Amino acid sequence: MSGKKEETSFSILRIYDEPEERRYEPESSGISSQAGHHAQSQLDGVYGTPQWPPGSSAQHGPVYQEMRSLSPQQWALQALDRSELQASWFSDGEPREEAEFGSSSLPGFEFGQPCPSPPPSEEVWSFLRAIPPVADEVVVRQRTPRASWKVGKLCHGKKVCAIAISSLTHHVYTCGHGYIRVWDESALHTWNKAPQAQLNFQGHHNCVLTCKLFPDEQSLITGGVSRTLTLWDLAPTPRIRAHLASTGPICYSLAISSNAQICLACFKGFVEIWDLQNQILIRKHKVPEYGSRCVDITGNKFWTGGEDTSLYSWDLRSFQKLQQYSLHHEILSISHDPSEEWMLVGLRTSDIIILHAHRKEAFKAVVHKYVHHHNLKFSSCGSYFVTTLDESIHCLSAPSLQRLFQEEESTEILCCDVSSDNQYLVTGSKNCATVYQLLF
Template sequence: MSEEKEEASFSILTIYDELEKRRSEPESPGLSSQPEQLGEVYGSPQPPPGSPRQSGPAYVDMSWESPPPWAPQILDSSDLQASWLPEAELGEDAESGFSSPPGSELGQPCPSPPPSEEVWSLLRTIPPVPDEAVVRRRAPRDSWKVGRLHHGKNVYAVAISSSTHHVYTCGHGYIRVWDESALHAWDQAPQAQLNLQDRQNCVLTCKLFPDEQSLITGGVSRTLTLWDLAPTPRVRAQLASTGPKCYSLAISSNAQICLACFKGFVEIWDLQNQILIRKHEVPVYGSRCVDLAGNQFWTGGEDTRLYAWDLRSYQRLQQHDLKHEILSITHDPSEEWLLVGLKMSEIIILHTHRKEKFKASLEKYIYHHNLKFSSCGNYFVSTLDQSIHCLAAPSLQRLFQAEESTDILCCDVSSDNQYLVTGSKNSAVYQLL
């Protein structure tokens, strides 16, 4: 076990708006750079979103599967090699012989021999792909408030299932189910209401399964509830927990493990067999939030310390003193980067394995701070009390900002990157543009 106590300060990142000019900003759109003191760059370079589309087979921007690092370097155009060459270039290379394959000039080994004339002939027969067929995952540039979901009571947890085309708002006594038509309305009734077995119970946290067809909820109840959402929502099972109030939930990417965070301990559940694996003790005031990334899970709370634990040995791996109360923890789709929301509205960015740590600082005292990463990994949403901020990753450019009339207690972004739903007494629905 190795324990890391926070001594050195975090590297500071700046949240900026599109119109702001930064001295280190490169000319190429889609590439960003941070001040030199952020340190060495890790990860593979990705083609910029603004690069020309190819006239040959479609170039698919898959950078969303592995989000770039938070301190990217400026790349020369020679480094940005496309997977396919235009048809005219194919002919030139075929006549002169294939030389200098992509990567060789950078000192990288070429794993396979050059394509034969027969392969080139086949590639020439492939017709050009229309521009509209090129698939790109882009961050939203703006939002449009299109509706409101009248839950009736405070919404403490919300989930958007693109798989079932429904939104689930959770609170005191019941869960309400909204279909897609309700997202574009201001006074539409919910499609269904799921009453809790004990109407005095309150759902404080919920997590969708990766397939988005199941949901687990926890809160002011000594049970965790598993819901099947399709074809119609119903209770699949109830897991008897050992604590009176569940503050936070986390699910592994394969939906086999669930973590439930209580005051002073975390329950580790086998979801497939619906059995409690372990009741793991954590600091009493360090268990408000929990998140799971790979073989580590992270906890934090009022004691201002972020703890990393090994899921196999249950030993403490890291400890970071963040100086302010931790209100939320989440990770990006690659499970490499961790975002931590603090009560001073600061956002802490940590690498889950490497000693890389950054901080985006905003001097503002808040009561509610929620973070939600998009499924594509190139942006995330941060809600601070009544404010909504959508930030690009890794540049931290503010894509858009919105204000609500009441405090936002939770939020979720649909996996198809179409909708943002906030949770308060009346949930606001934003369409991402």
């Protein structure tokens, strides 16, 4: 499989605003109601929802009523076990895509989605009805924000090229030309407060283009227009721990492994692989010259992409190319979900490609808007992610892709981050950072 180029076909997903139940809700009366019921029955047949004869006692039971209220997509999600939940990015396919790739290429035929099955027996339903309900207070539900509230501005003074927010102290780090500014929590709810600290670079031409917090949020690594990567200790006050002498002039993107042992630094035509504990360069790995704008790491794989419109995955142990996906548009960002099973890829066209890190599952959320900047950030809980498209912010639930909220800014958004406690969203733009409090 080494070096194999994937001819990827995508199931098309739609970003939507209304609750999913209402999208499939039949009309309330008359002929339209009958037509809606017939259409619902057809959808139920496709997704494997139980079909009950008129007057069946199970049709009116509490378990059936609960399941009957589910949409076909939700029923399909219910049919999967927990390990497959995030694999179910279901949506209606677009006719043009189905015609292009053929029905056999859709995920339902190739990727093991549930097939229609006969309804459970009456004995099964009787057993389910006998199970006592679980109290709401003991049910663990993944929360998603319902709105955001713009609470403050952080006046960086220059273009904010990279940004990070810690959930432990709610400190924000705004990075750009010449310096990094540090903001404490009291500054997040104001519009003109001075930063807590300013970390100046030795060279006036130095510029931070990318930064990453360590998983424990006690350290930060920065890279950019400088031949060094800088490791910062953040507590009790920010200070430089080490300079890592890189071999390239401009670092475009950074990625850190979940155990904070490996750091990847992306340069034009190659990726540096660093041992963070010993602060030594493990390997300078050659990648396509125009395929190295973005980098990310999932388990024993790392991913690169850029102007050549291809996404590459590489083995971190053998350094062999594993896959190559032709996406046909320039790649502007890469991000993975907390489980490291799914990759989000942001394209120049605003489309979001969703790939499974290990299985052949590929989906596309179509936006059809040309942008200069496309940032992606998954929440630490995995129930939603944020995508910024030039001046727009979209918060989308995962895996349903329901739009939770949308914000507009007056200038292009260059970077964004979400605190791991899901309290704040911060964006960086022309000369300041904007702070949003997430409302649940």
